[in-house]
Amino acid sequence: MPRARDRVRDRRTCRDIGAKSWRYGVFLFLAARRTDTHDGRPWKVTVSKVSAFRYSKPREVARLFAEARAMISPSLTSLSTYGEDRSASHLRFLMVAEINGLIRPEIRALIAALCVALLCAAATPSADAAPSTAKAVSQPAVLSVTQLAPGLYAHRGHDDVATRQNGGDIANVGFVIGTRCVAVIDTGGTAAEGRALRAAIRAVTPLPVCYVINTHMHPDHILGNAAFVDDHPQFVGSDKLAEAEMSHAANYLRVLTRELGDVAAGSRVIPPTLPVHDTLDLDLGSRVLTLRTWKTAHTNNDLTVYDKRTGTLWLADLLFAGCLPVIDGSVLGWLDDLATIRALPGVRRVVPGHGPLRVQWPQALDAERDYLARLARDVRAAIRAGQTMQQAVDTIGVDQRGRWRLVDVYHRRNVTAAYAELEWEQ
Numbered sequence: 001m002p003r004a005r006d007r008v009r010d011r012r013t014c015r016d017i018g019a020k021s022w023r024y025g026v027f028l029f030l031a032a033r034r035t036d037t038h039d040g041r042p043w044k045v046t047v048s049k050v051s052a053f054r055y056s057k058p059r060e061v062a063r064l065f066a067e068a069r070a071m072i073s074p075s076l077t078s079l080s081t082y083g084e085d086r087s088a089s090h091l092r093f094l095m096v097a098e099i100n101g102l103i104r105p106e107i108r109a110l111i112a113a114l115c116v117a118l119l120c121a122a123a124t125p126s127a128d129a130a131p132s133t134a135k136a137v138s139q140p141a142v143l144s145v146t147q148l149a150p151g152l153y154a155h156r157g158h159d160d161v162a163t164r165q166n167g168g169d170i171a172n173v174g175f176v177i178g179t180r181c182v183a184v185i186d187t188g189g190t191a192a193e194g195r196a197l198r199a200a201i202r203a204v205t206p207l208p209v210c211y212v213i214n215t216h217m218h219p220d221h222i223l224g225n226a227a228f229v230d231d232h233p234q235f236v237g238s239d240k241l242a243e244a245e246m247s248h249a250a251n252y253l254r255v256l257t258r259e260l261g262d263v264a265a266g267s268r269v270i271p272p273t274l275p276v277h278d279t280l281d282l283d284l285g286s287r288v289l290t291l292r293t294w295k296t297a298h299t300n301n302d303l304t305v306y307d308k309r310t311g312t313l314w315l316a317d318l319l320f321a322g323c324l325p326v327i328d329g330s331v332l333g334w335l336d337d338l339a340t341i342r343a344l345p346g347v348r349r350v351v352p353g354h355g356p357l358r359v360q361w362p363q364a365l366d367a368e369r370d371y372l373a374r375l376a377r378d379v380r381a382a383i384r385a386g387q388t389m390q391q392a393v394d395t396i397g398v399d400q401r402g403r404w405r406l407v408d409v410y411h412r413r414n415v416t417a418a419y420a421e422l423e424w425e426q
């Protein structure tokens with residue numbers, strides 16, 4: 001049987017390799033563990049949560065895996081994809097390699113990392129991948145906004161993935177007005193949407209924009225930041241946001257350009273100038289917004305905005321309403337955060353990151369909590385029953401279609417993310 005110390009060391013080795021892979025714009029969680037099959041000698045190296053952008057052709061995936069197998073054969077006894085999940089802009093797949101024993105653990109980890117490097121290399125743009133030529137719906141010059149409470153405005157994004165047709169306008173964004181200045185909460189999926197949001201602010205108030213708050217790293221919430229640079233605001237986000245943006249920016253922009261073509265022009269990542277550690281109050285003049293960071297949930301850099309004057313809690317992507325929640329962080333962390341959020345005093349209204357702007361409070365959290373809790377429960381049961389990740393993906397939550405929008409895009413990905421997280425509990 002493996003010694004506990006070996007397990008710890010090998011986990012660390014793999015995580016180090018994963019961290020280095022961030023340089024390539026790929027988020028990687030690499031884990032290795034000894035199995036007790038085959039006389040306890042073989043190792044099962046699990047490479048999970050590999051996000052590869054730019055893929056559009058299944059044949060390329062097959063070729064890639066053939067190359068990986070050829071490269072590390074004969075040490076590799078099996079190699080297969082798990083939880084392949086394709087959407088318009090994004091393919092995520094998981095790989096499991098079972099490698100025979102008698103190889104030093106570091107070498108095993110290295111082999112796994114080489115596989116990942118291959119995946120990364122193949123995920124770079126190909127010259128023949130032309131930008132989408134689908135007809136674009138031109139971004140309105142002024143974004144439509146709704147006043148949810150005095151001085152608090154929000155725009156409802158499309159319930160979809162970013163496309164040329166919707167101009168990347170898929171997240172709920174908004175702004176809050178004090179007596180001195182304005183705080184923007186998320187800026188949308190493109191510079192054009194950011195400009196339209198800025199025009200919506202100008203239509204309501206002449207006060208300057210002093211803060212641009214980004215609730216987390218996802219491109220539909222941050223890529224409109226460029227529209228506000230000339231206002232010289234403080235760009236505000238979690239103290240983990242800058243690093244997360246840095247490691248994902250290249251891929252976010254590459255995918256955006258591929259999917260939206262010229263509609264994406266001018267979009268770029270503007271990192272926070274004012275990081276939030278734990279909580280931070282922003283005074284807009286007779287109006288204080290309380291920003292708060294959370295434990296890893298939707299992402300590792302989630303941040304909420306509380307407007308005490310109106311009892312409004314802007315939850316952003318900690319709350320999905322009607323659209324399937326997407327796990328890019330931790331299912332267990334998210335459940336913990338939801339329990340805390342539900343017990344917060346003074347909250348009279350919440351704003352989700354996706355879905356209707358007006359939702360029932362606190363009932364709005366229940367559907368999301370039930371989905372996440374059931375996902376965690378079913379994935380744990382699958383792991384206990386010895387199911388592979390693929391079996392879990394194929395069987396868990398198949399009845400969710402019809403209950404949520406975008407299930408086909410995100411549910412299988414959620415199962416793989418939960419499996420990768422929960423298999424360490426055993």
Ligand SMILES: [Zn+2]
Nearest residue numbers: 171220317353
């Ligand atoms: Zn979002």
Ligand SMILES: [Zn+2]
Nearest residue numbers: 216218298317
């Ligand atoms: Zn998000």
